[in-house]
Amino acid sequence: MKKYISLFLTLLLALGLVGFAHAQDDDELSGELEIFSWWAGDEAPALEALIALYNEMHPNVEVINATVTGGSGVNARAVLKTRMLGGNPPDSFQVHAGEELTGTWVVADRMEDLTFMFEENGWFDVLPEDLLDTITYEGGVFSVPVNIHRSNVLWYLPETLDELGLEVPATIEEFLAVCPDIQAAGLTPLVVAEPWTVNHLWETIALGVLGAEGWNGIWTGETGVAGLTDVYATFLDVLECTNIDADAAGLSWQQATDRVIEGEAVFNIMGDWAAGYLTTTLGLEPGEDFGFAASFGTDGIFMWLSDSFGLPLGITNRENTLAWLELMLSIEGQNAFNTLKGSIPARVDAVEAAMDEYNAYLLSAADDWAVDVLVGSLAHGTAANERFMGDFGQTIEILLSTGNPQAAANAFAAICSQAAACGQ
Amino acid sequence: MTAYEMRRIAMRGGIYGTLVLFALIFLIPIYMTAVTAFKTLPETRLSTVWNLPTQLNFTGFEQAIERFGPSMGNSFTLVIVATIVSAALGSMNGYVLSKWRIPGERVIFPLILFGMFLPYQAILIPLFRFMNDIGLYGGIPGLILVHVVYGIPITTLIFRNFYAEIPDEMLEAGTMDGAGFWQLYTQVVFPLSVPGFVVVIIWQFTQIWNDFLFAIFLTTESSQPITVPLAILSGGREQNFPMMMSGALLAALPPLLVYIVMGRYFIRGLLAGSVKG
Amino acid sequence: MRSTRDRRIAFVMILPSLFLLAIFVYGFIFATFQNSLTDWGEDRRAGSAMAAARQSGFVGIDNYRNLMTDALEFDFRTSMVNTFFYTIFFVGGCLFVGFVLAALLDMRIRFEGLFRTIFLFPMALSLVVTGTIWRWLYQPVGLNSLPERLFGLEPYSFNWINSRKRVLPFDWNDVPLYLTYIGLFILSILVFNYLIKRRWGAMGWALVIAGVLGFLQGVDFWTTTVWPQTLELDLRAFTPDAPPPGPEADMKGFQVALTGIIIAAVWQMAGYTMAMFLAGMRGVPDELREAARVDGCTELGVYWRVVLPQLRPVALSAMIILGHISLKSFDLIFAMSGKDNFQTLVPGIIVYSAFDNDRFARASAVAVVMLVLVCTVIIPYLWTQLRERRD
DSSP states (O other): OHHHHHHHHHHHHHHHHHHHHHHHHHTOOOEEEEEEEOOOGGGHHHHHHHHHHHHHHOTTEEEEEEEOOSGGGTTHHHHHHHHHHTTOOOSEEEEETTHHHIIIIITTTOBOOOHHHHHHHTGGGTSOHHHHHHHEETTEEOEEEOOBEESOEEEEOHHHHHHHTOOOOSSHHHHHHHHHHHHHTTOEEEOOOSHHHHHHHHHHHHHHHHHHHHHHHHHHTSSHHHHHHHHHHHHHHHHHTBSTTTTGGGOOHHHHHHHHHTTSEEEEEEOTHHHHIIIIISOOOBTTTBEEEEOTTOTTEEEEEOEEEEOBTTOSOHHHHHHHHHHHTSHHHHHHHHHHHTOBOSSTTSGGGGGGGSOHHHHHHHHHHHHSEEEEOTTTTSSSOHHHHHHHHHHHHHHHHHOOHHHHHHHHHHHHHHHTOSOO | OOHHHHHHHHHHHHHHHHHHHHHHHHHHHHHHHHHHHTSOGGGGSGGGTTSOOSSOOOHHHHHHHHHHHHHHHHHHHHHHHHHHHHHHHHHHHHHHHHHSOOTTHHHHHHHHHHHHHOOTHHHHHHHHHHHHHTTOTBSHHHHHHHHHHHHHHHHHHHHHHHHHTSOHHHHHHHHHTTOOHHHIIIIIIGGGOHHHHHHHHHHHHHHHHHOOHHHHHHBOTTTOOTHHHHHHHHHTTOOOHHHHHHHHHHHHHHHHHHHHHSHHHHHHHHHHTTSOO | OOOHHHHHHHHHHHHHHHHHHIIIIIIHHHHHHHHHTBOTTTTTSTTGGGOTTOOOOBOTTHHHHHHHHBGGGHHHHHHHHHHHHHHHHHHHHHHHHHHHHHHHHTTTOTTHHHHHHHHHGGGGSOHHHHHHHHHHHTSTTTGGGHHHHHHOOOOOOOOTTTOOOEEEEEEGGGHHHHHHHHHHHHHHHHHHHHHHHTOHHHHHHHHHHHHHHHHHHHTTHIIIIISOOSSBOOOTTTSTTOOOOOOOOOEEEEETTHHHHHHHHHHHHHHHHHHHHHHHHHTSOHHHHHHHHHTTOOHHHHIIIIIHHHTHHHHHHHHHHHHHHHHTOOHHHHHHHOSSOGGGOOHHHHHHHHHHHOOHHHHHHHHHHHHHHHHHHHHHHHHHHHHHHHO
16 A cells, blocks of 8 residues: 555656656746836836846746836835735845845745755856855845946046046045045036935945955944044045035936036946946947046955845745746846846856957956955945945934034944844 | 006006916916926926927827826726715715714714824824735725725715705605605705715815825835826936926826816815815 | 614714724724834844744833934934924915915906916825926926026026025924923913913913923923933944943034925915915905995005904914924925935835834834824814814
């Protein structure tokens, strides 16, 4: 009797496996796949290319492209939270790799461990260590990184520099030295926009002041209040050279970039999605029509962030989502997406498969990605959880309204301990 | 012409002048909205921004319809169903409260009315969780329920004040003829209710159409009414102003039409909000 | 006589509504209040506030105390100050513009209907639409360029909704002091009033209250007991050798960035005030005006002496309705300056931001504060309105 049962079970299992293999070959995926992201407008074509690829492979799946506008996901995250708390998670959602995912959703036990998938596809071998460390939480891997962006990039117009007789400042001190001259010429030395872009500027300045080790030390607690006070003091000086007291709050990041292109501002520090905007939307040639460099004092350091997608628990279209995740980390998917998005592939072996399709900026970024020291971005969710990020803006508001770097650093430390973000 | 007449004419002139000036100020935003909606993006630059569009351009509208079209459909579904249900409910409540003695009415009525002034933030988080628990979060049915419930106070108030004007003798006469609760409603009260219904329907229509708070908390991308994408794009510093102004016009048009066609009833609903009808 | 059976039906018919309101209004208010007394699981581990199996602990009034005294909650206090100024200028603006418009329309003019329609139409718009439109007007190419286009003047460079400027600065720590002064001022008016009317009994009470207030002030009750050390920043959890927390200044003031939002709000609601005033003016009997005219009053004098006093209840109603609207404001600000602009922060936005920073317990406390503020305006109003109706 026992024998029969085990035979029966083996048969069943074999049938099941055949069925599974069959499904993979002939693609019997059907139903829906809802993809939640904040890629609308200029950033939409890359996602659409990836969706088109998915449709080709799985024609029976209806892909729902749910986007919530707002740079860097400022609105999308709130909407996502209502959906997750509402027990109505999208099949897959865009989230910054790192603490934004692990510190918010993984610790909350709302994501499925993807280690099995990484093993099956050999992804552990094609992704950089640093990245893998960041998307790993307590031994499990939880997200599929689709791209890498660089946060600490300085954008400028060579003509503007020529007219002013300037070199690209290598350090913050050099920038602060030329700042009064630029202001005297009636230009904005460094243009910022709505509040999150100020947070973005802060992280690049902090990196410039502290260096890679000091930056990482913030999140282990080694840098401490003293180091942060230095950062805020320098940041206050840098803000003096910006339009923060004028119209910054009403500008989108694209408008800030526009100011540089129109010659009204000299520099802009923004993530390298700006390269995508400049080349794809404005049709400019990197290196010729506009210049780029590592932001002040951060040469040789790559502050990275990565858009990634995960597998929420409790979704209805799990199989479709798995296929989506698989596509995203395939060489084909990575190149289809990143050439349009203006970012570099997370896979180290992807660029060489499509060298011609990446522009000058991206090829240089890919080279840097290979050799630079890598640190995680704060403003874009790699370094700290959402609780911390939600309150981080207060430190800058304190700095601006009191003019006291010590007070801002203290506030930073206090938020750190409340959000358990700095290893204390 | 006597000095008195001259002074009078000057005064009339002053009055009309001030009124026209105010009217212009009130219309400037609408002028800008309308002309921008029909412009191309380059035409919204400094030199031409106040001009009429050189030619009617519908790019903005096309983009707006692509962007806001589905949510506009959601708005219509939401508004039509929620308005009808809440008007029916309000009529019944008003009838009961004005024509029948309810135990504890002196306490109940103010408690109902308070819901009209409630800052909805004070109930949002529990509401959000409750809607989850009953499985109505994220869809239009849930939003309809919420609008119906929080519409009870104002609709009840308007109908109660309206029915208070129906002489009690009419109902007494009906009672003499043996009419009960339902007959009195269907034969006496309801036929006289048309103006009340018009006021309430207009009021609820504009309120629900214009709502943003419940909409952003309780819907997802596929079920959101038009105010949500509009507010998110606007607060997100969207710079495509022809599209934004087209979207604003789309969102403004239905309540505006109602207002222009039936302004008198709209104002009655408005003034009912100050409790004493 | 109506039968008891019909009465019962009537009661049953209204029950569903009562039941729904009991849950959706009072039940949820209670739940919010309850949440505001917990930590929503925040302290367990950052992020666990989002957990499916969340455990929240009871913390008493800590959330409220933090709102008032924690250095990091300065944004809440900013939002309160913003609401205060917003309310004053918005209500004042609406009353002024509304009254002027109503008075003009009341002068037996032609095209009254047309003018009324024009002044009232913004009321039909969604606040989101208003915000979208006005954000466009406040772009540099918008209103600021109008004087240039019309008269060839220099364009303004005023930052209607993005300015970081703050005027009328004051320290939040002094707020209890100001409140005491205001209380004493009101009290002295009352005393003065009673002195004139020679109502000694009522004055006795006023004196007792004044005595108590004076005593509390004398022992420095406000700053030592109720409202201790506004900027209390405890760093000892982060750096063990940090100094113990001490009071610091928390500067507040009128944020110039609110100007643009106030103007847009007045544009939207002035027509409503006008309609209320107009209804009130039409209620003033013509004989009264005639009598004043016969007595030699000018047209302006008639308004000042006869119409205005009659409008006091209307003005009060309008103030309360508008005031409670401004306490609840959210849509307009969300659409005009977004949700993370400290210059235009209001409590309504903070509640929404809970979905950003996962701080639902704090958001609940803020929501309860909003509710209490609205109640202080609305409950007396409802009370008097309903009593008047019964009389």
